[in-house]
Amino acid sequence: MAERKIKNMEEFASVSGISRPTVSKYFNDPASVRQTTRARIEAALERYDYRPNVYAINQNRRLTKNIGVVVPYLADPFFAEIARIIERLIISAGFRPILLSSHGEQKLENDFLDGLRSLKPAGVLLAPLGRASDRGHIERFCKDVPTVLFDSNLDGIGEAFVGSDNSSFVSHTVEYLTRTGEPPCFFEMRNPANPNANKRRVAYVEAMERHGLEPHIIKIDGEGWAFEEIGHDGALRVLAEKSLPTNTVLCSNDRLAIGFLAACYEKGLRVGRGEGCALRVASHDDHPFSRFTCPALTTAAHDYESVSTKSVDTLLELVDSGERFTERAETLFPARLVLRASA
Amino acid sequence: MAERKIKNMEEFASVSGISRPTVSKYFNDPASVRQTTRARIEAALERYDYRPNVYAINQNRRLTKNIGVVVPYLADPFFAEIARIIERLIISAGFRPILLSSHGEQKLENDFLDGLRSLKPAGVLLAPLGRASDRGHIERFCKDVPTVLFDSNLDGIGEAFVGSDNSSFVSHTVEYLTRTGEPPCFFEMRNPANPNANKRRVAYVEAMERHGLEPHIIKIDGEGWAFEEIGHDGALRVLAEKSLPTNTVLCSNDRLAIGFLAACYEKGLRVGRGEGCALRVASHDDHPFSRFTCPALTTAAHDYESVSTKSVDTLLELVDSGERFTERAETLFPARLVLRASA
DNA sequence: AATAAAAATTTACGCGCGTAAAGAATTTTG
DNA sequence: CAAAATTCTTTACGCGCGTAAATTTTTATT
Numbered sequence: 001m002a003e004r005k006i007k008n009m010e011e012f013a014s015v016s017g018i019s020r021p022t023v024s025k026y027f028n029d030p031a032s033v034r035q036t037t038r039a040r041i042e043a044a045l046e047r048y049d050y051r052p053n054v055y056a057i058n059q060n061r062r063l064t065k066n067i068g069v070v071v072p073y074l075a076d077p078f079f080a081e082i083a084r085i086i087e088r089l090i091i092s093a094g095f096r097p098i099l100l101s102s103h104g105e106q107k108l109e110n111d112f113l114d115g116l117r118s119l120k121p122a123g124v125l126l127a128p129l130g131r132a133s134d135r136g137h138i139e140r141f142c143k144d145v146p147t148v149l150f151d152s153n154l155d156g157i158g159e160a161f162v163g164s165d166n167s168s169f170v171s172h173t174v175e176y177l178t179r180t181g182e183p184p185c186f187f188e189m190r191n192p193a194n195p196n197a198n199k200r201r202v203a204y205v206e207a208m209e210r211h212g213l214e215p216h217i218i219k220i221d222g223e224g225w226a227f228e229e230i231g232h233d234g235a236l237r238v239l240a241e242k243s244l245p246t247n248t249v250l251c252s253n254d255r256l257a258i259g260f261l262a263a264c265y266e267k268g269l270r271v272g273r274g275e276g277c278a279l280r281v282a283s284h285d286d287h288p289f290s291r292f293t294c295p296a297l298t299t300a301a302h303d304y305e306s307v308s309t310k311s312v313d314t315l316l317e318l319v320d321s322g323e324r325f326t327e328r329a330e331t332l333f334p335a336r337l338v339l340r341a342s343a
Numbered sequence: 344m345a346e347r348k349i350k351n352m353e354e355f356a357s358v359s360g361i362s363r364p365t366v367s368k369y370f371n372d373p374a375s376v377r378q379t380t381r382a383r384i385e386a387a388l389e390r391y392d393y394r395p396n397v398y399a400i401n402q403n404r405r406l407t408k409n410i411g412v413v414v415p416y417l418a419d420p421f422f423a424e425i426a427r428i429i430e431r432l433i434i435s436a437g438f439r440p441i442l443l444s445s446h447g448e449q450k451l452e453n454d455f456l457d458g459l460r461s462l463k464p465a466g467v468l469l470a471p472l473g474r475a476s477d478r479g480h481i482e483r484f485c486k487d488v489p490t491v492l493f494d495s496n497l498d499g500i501g502e503a504f505v506g507s508d509n510s511s512f513v514s515h516t517v518e519y520l521t522r523t524g525e526p527p528c529f530f531e532m533r534n535p536a537n538p539n540a541n542k543r544r545v546a547y548v549e550a551m552e553r554h555g556l557e558p559h560i561i562k563i564d565g566e567g568w569a570f571e572e573i574g575h576d577g578a579l580r581v582l583a584e585k586s587l588p589t590n591t592v593l594c595s596n597d598r599l600a601i602g603f604l605a606a607c608y609e610k611g612l613r614v615g616r617g618e619g620c621a622l623r624v625a626s627h628d629d630h631p632f633s634r635f636t637c638p639a640l641t642t643a644a645h646d647y648e649s650v651s652t653k654s655v656d657t658l659l660e661l662v663d664s665g666e667r668f669t670e671r672a673e674t675l676f677p678a679r680l681v682l683r684a685s686a
Numbered sequence: 687a688a689t690a691a692a693a694a695t696t697t698a699c700g701c702g703c704g705t706a707a708a709g710a711a712t713t714t715t716g
Numbered sequence: 717c718a719a720a721a722t723t724c725t726t727t728a729c730g731c732g733c734g735t736a737a738a739t740t741t742t743t744a745t746t
Contacts, residue, residue: 008732019695024734034693034742054461056732059398060701075427075631080418084446096458099442103427115439118397228635258635265637266684288418292571292601294608294637341609351702362725367704377713377723399702403731 006050016044027052058120067095067315068116068124068145070109072152072194073225074101076255077288078302079127082151085308086125093316095122104193104225106132113141122319125311126158127151130194146318150311152195159318159325162311165332166196169284169300170203170250172337176298177248178211181273181280181343184250185216187238187260189230191223197252200284204250216245231259239267248280248343254287254299261293261342271295272341280343284335295341303333349393359387370395401463410438410658411459411467411488413452415495415537416568417444419598420631421645422470425494428651429468436659438465447536447568449475456484465662468654469501470494473537489661493654495538502661502668505654508675509539512627512643513546513593515680519641520591521554524616524623524686528559528588530581530603531595532573534566540595543627547593559588574602582610591623591686597630597642604636604685614638615684623686627678638684646676 006012009027013020018041026033026041033041044050058064067090071079083099090097098119102109109129116124123146128138130152141147142158149158177184186204188197201217208215220234231251238244251257260281264271269278272295283290286301310331318325349355352370356363361384369376369384376384387393401407410433414422426442433440441462445452452472459467466489471481473495484490485501492501520527529547531540544560551558563577574594581587594600603624607614612621615638626633629644653674661668 010732020733021696021735022694025694028734036742037694051461053402053732055398055402055463056701057734059396059402059703059732060734074417075420075423077418077420077423080420080423084418084444087444099444101427101430101442114394118394120398228632232635258632262635262637262639266639289571289601289632292575292605294605296605296609353702363703364705364726365724368724371704380724396702399731400704402702402733403704 006048009050009052012044012048012050015048016041018044024052027057061120063122063319064120065095066098066119066121067319068098068100068112068119068121068126070100070102070112070116070124071127072102072109072129073104074099075103076225078254078285079151081288082127082304082308085304086312089308089312093312095316102129104129104132106134110134110137113138117141117144121145123147123315125150125315128154128157130154130196131191132193146315146324148311148315148318150307153330154195156328158328160314160328161330162307162314163196163330163332164302164307165334166199166284167203167206168332168334170200171207172300172335173250173282173284173298174204174207174211176337176339177250177280177282177343178213182246182248183208183211183213184248184280184282185218185244185246186252187218187220187231187234187249187256188252189227189234189256190219190221192252193225200252218243218249227253227255228259228262231256232263233259235260235263236267239263239269244279247278249282251281251283254283254285254290254297257281257283257297257299257342258287258289258293261295261297265294271343273343282343286336286338290338291340293342298340298343299338300335301338303336306333349391352393352395355387355391355393358391359384370400405463406465407463408438409441409462409464410662411441411443411455411462411464411469413443413445413455413459413467414470415445415452415472416447417442418446419568421597421628422494424631425470425647425651428647429655432651432655436655438659445472447472447475449477453477453480456480460484460487464488466490466658468493468658471497473497473539474534475536489658489667491654491658491661493650496673497538499671501671503657503671504673505650505657506539506673506675507645507650508677509542509627510546510549511675511677513543514550515643515678516593516625516627516641517547517550517554519680519682520593520623520625520686521556525589525591526551526554526556527591527593527623527625528561529595530561530563530574530577530592530599532570532577532599533562533564535595536568543595561586561592570596570598571602571605574599575606576602578603578606579610582606582612587622590621592625594624594626597626597628597633597640600624600626600640600642600685601630601632601636604638604640608637614686616686625686629679629681633681634683636685641683641686642681643678644681646679649676 013023087097100112127150147158149161153161205215222230271279271281282298284300286299290297290299356366430440443455470493490501492504496504548558565573614622614624625641627643629642633640
């Protein structure tokens with residue numbers, strides 16, 4: 001290998017005995033050249049490790065092989081997990097994922113989209129911040145770049161939306177909890193950043209009414225993405241006020257529940273469904289850490305795999321066709337109830 | 344704004360009344376042109392939203408403004424946190440971070456480095472996988488691209504290393520634990536992927552001997568990066584065998600400890616330093632979730648901010664000088680003991 | 687073997703910008 | 717105000733590759 005340094009495709013073409021345009025064709029799609037030619041090129045590739053210049057390639061392409069993946073908060077293991085799956089799918093489809101985390105900030109989300117646009121990506125997968133998102137900005141971006149939203153929906157924006165069916169999450173948990181004990185109250189942030197939270201609240205109220213029960217919603221204060229802390233502090237307050245209307249608490253999401261459980265532990269309240277338990281706590285998401293809370297958290301699980309796969313497939317369909325969808329499809333995957341010790 | 348669509352720098356130069364070379368100079372460094380010229384360009388920028396083509400720029404530059412940031416496992420909130428800080432520092436220094444996660448796989452680490460090389464980055468910050476890293480591959484990469492290692496050291500590789508002083512972590516915890524109760528045994532994976540784990544074990548033995556105590560190391564089985572699960576399963580086994588030589592357990596890292604605490608809870612063992620507690624558990628890292636374990640985890644905290652800042656500063660120094668360091672500096676930051684309820 | 691179809695080659699141009707050199711304009715200095 | 721020092725303009729070339737058109741070579745078909 002590396003018999004001599006190859007500067008550019010011209011040189012590489014000459015040492016491999018093939019013309020440059022054909023070599024160029026090979027690099028765009030190895031299957032598009034004759035088998036014998038391909039073999040010669042790949043033989044040369046063994047001897048001289050040449051790689052085409054990324055920038056020169058992309059300058060002349062209208063679209064690149066880049067796919068942007070923008071998530072609201074990568075330090076949340078939920079997004080880390082889904083990003084991991086998505087990245088893998090993108091790579092195996094022959095594209096290059098560019099992972100960006102907005103860190104909960106509108107300015108970053110906007111900046112990243114602007115940056116992405118000038119990278120001429122084939123498409124973008126966007127999990128928007130939600131309430132904190134700049135709708136107009138994202139809308140303009142989607143005009144330029146084929147974009148599929150996932151996780152959080154922004155009505156009418158993007159070519160499609162793929163996410164989880166929040167009402168399925170809540171139906172599962174409410175049904176289970178009411179069947180096995182006192183009906184749950186609903187524990188959430190007063191002003192949730194994420195639109196899924198609102199859907200879950202609505203679904204909770206509906207589910208309770210369907211069961212002929214009166215809903216109770218407990219709203220706690222707090223801004224930002226430090227959900228565990230917010231849940232913890234909110235729980236301490238609620239427990240101190242003894243304002244829980246029932247012994248069963250359904251948290252809007254697992255990160256709040258993690259905080260809630262920590263607070264219960266501090267206050268010496270035993271959580272679970274057995275004898276001697278003061279409270280039952282359940283939640284939604286199946287956060288990667290929810291198996292390791294004390295007690296382990298009963299929760300409704302996202303179908304991570306399906307959401308990831310469908311998001312990527314939808315975007316690739318868009319990319320391959322080179323067209324936009326005539327109508328905006330919304331795909332929602334149902335939840336799966338995961339019974340653990342907390343409820 | 345957007346009075347008409349600007350295609351390229353030529354057009355933008357003409358509408359702003361400045362020559363293209365000068366405009367080019369402006370975009371490379373706005374301070375390098377006369378104040379009045381700069382004002383005219385920026386006025387034009389207000390009216391027509393033009394941005395130079397990224398690919399064309401980078402094709403002609405020997406080095407780009409890209410800085411690669413490679414971490415072993417982004418789904419670990421520890422790395423998510425440090426990556427967040429590093430990204431911010433890089434952006435504010437006027438560079439573009441490219442965040443990559445090896446997901447614990449050597450092949451991905453190698454592929455990402457190869458990919459980065461062809462992006463002609465100004466430099467790279469690399470937290471290597473550790474034992475799973477391909478030393479030769481990384482060494483060759485570092486010959487081509489100025490690289491600063493962080494978190495995990497690989498002896499002699501890269502221009503510098505910035506990390507935490509593992510022996511400081513362990514000194515703090517061992518000193519505290521021996522002072523306030525029974526001396527700790529050390530709980531760790533049998534074949535840790537991360538070199539820091541080895542340093543911590545050695546430091547534990549040294550610290551115990553310094554206190555005139557006999558070290559006890561408990562090695563548990565498990566491969567990969569699912570530390571919580573490994574810690575949990577290992578703890579269940581150790582507890583079942585009643586093989587703990589003392590009532591005080593010092594875990595090699597917080598993620599193992601999270602699993603350990605979950606196992607204790609399941610077995611009904613009360614953890615903490617108060618009356619009625621069967622065990623004390625402490626650990627190292629100050630993982631973002633360690634505040635929310637049950638009980639909250641006593642641990643030795645990384646100085647995230649210092650490690651991040653020093654890593655970025657060191658790399659930027661390298662980048663700005665355009666030279667390599669004559670000798671490879673290793674900077675280690677001490678730990679800070681964080682007392683919580685678990686020990 | 688003759689013909690049609692497919693694939694490769696040659697030639698040529700363009701992409702958008704960096705950058706060098708030489709001269710013109712502007713600003714700074716004394 | 718003149719000279720010196722900056723800064724800008726003009727002109728020109730090159731980067732490495734995509735890609736189109738016309739031609740030649742190779743392969744597949746009957």
